[in-house]
Structures are given as C-alpha cells and as structure tokens.
Amino acid sequence: MPSYELVLIISPEVADDEVGSLINKISELIGRIGGSVDEVTHWGRRKLAYPIKRFMEGNYVLAKLKLRPAVVKELDANLRLSGEVLRHLLIRLAD
Numbered sequence: 001m002p003s004y005e006l007v008l009i010i011s012p013e014v015a016d017d018e019v020g021s022l023i024n025k026i027s028e029l030i031g032r033i034g035g036s037v038d039e040v041t042h043w044g045r046r047k048l049a050y051p052i053k054r055f056m057e058g059n060y061v062l063a064k065l066k067l068r069p070a071v072v073k074e075l076d077a078n079l080r081l082s083g084e085v086l087r088h089l090l091i092r093l094a095d
Helices: 019-032 069-081
Strands: 003-010 036-052 055-066 085-092
Touching: 003 019, 003 036, 019 036, 019 055, 019 069, 055 085, 069 085
Parallel strands: none
Antiparallel strands: 003 055, 003 085, 036 055
C-alpha cells in the first residue's frame, strides 16, 4: 500500500485534552476503510495565517499512514463532513 501524510487543522473549540480522542476516531476510520496509521505527531495549537471559519488559531496534527488509493476519496469525504476538522491535506509520498 502507498504511504501518505495527512495534515489536519482541528478547530480550537475542541479542547486540548479532547484532541487525542478525535485523532483516535480518525485512526479508527482509517482502519475501517482498510488503511493503517503508522505515526501521529501533534504539533499543538498555532496561529493561522488567515481566518478559517472565523477562527484565528487551530490544533495542527500530522499523521503518516498507509492507504489504498481506491479509498482516498472516502477518507477525504469523511474529513470534509467532520465539524471538528477545519482543513486537511492528504499527500501521497514517493516510494
């Protein structure tokens, strides 16, 4: 399976101690669609370059994962529908 990096900006309305449980829910979603999460790095709360949904800061998370290309759209759709995720970026890494 190809390797990907997923960067998430999580809403500042999500408390810092609840970010871990949100990351676990996203990891479970990736597992259900046939992928695996190798590493998760929580960068913490940072100021945004421009307002997103009227927020000026967000919690940044970087996840390295393996995923089949056929289910990338499903993951993208689920992250778009999530109210806690302000923005996300999924990048396929060169093998």
